[in-house]
Each structure stands twice: as structure tokens, then as C-alpha cells.
Amino acid sequence: MTTEAPDNLVLEHLRAIRSDISRIKEDIHGLRAEMTSVRQHLGGVVTLQEFDHTDLASLKVRIERIEKRLELAD
Numbered sequence: 001m002t003t004e005a006p007d008n009l010v011l012e013h014l015r016a017i018r019s020d021i022s023r024i025k026e027d028i029h030g031l032r033a034e035m036t037s038v039r040q041h042l043g044g045v046v047t048l049q050e051f052d053h054t055d056l057a058s059l060k061v062r063i064e065r066i067e068k069r070l071e072l073a074d
Helices: 004-069
Strands: none
Touching: none
């Protein structure tokens, strides 16, 4: 009976390790989903920023043209 106790103890630890690994896999799966969401959101933010930059550049050109016509700029 003394030889069975260590075997059971090892099996018990292996089951606990397997359970822990299973939970870690679930956590990683959730983190991957969150990272995908963050990447998509960030991509949208970058796209909007590019549109804003283009709009601001266009407005700058228009303002410079207006200042030139009104002789407000050097």
C-alpha cells in the first residue's frame, strides 16, 4: 500500500496541472479575442486620424489661398 500512495499523489498533481493548463488556455483564448478587438479599434482610430490630417491639410491650403487673395499674408 505504500507504493500506491505516491502513484496517487503523482496522478493528483498531474490532474491539477492539467486543470491549471486548461484554465490558462481559456484565458489566452480570451486575451486573443480582446487583442483582436483592440487592434481593430486602433486601426479605426488611425484611419480617422489620417482623414483628419488630410482635412486639416486641405483647410490650411484654402486658408492660405484666402489670405493671399485678401492680401492678409506676407
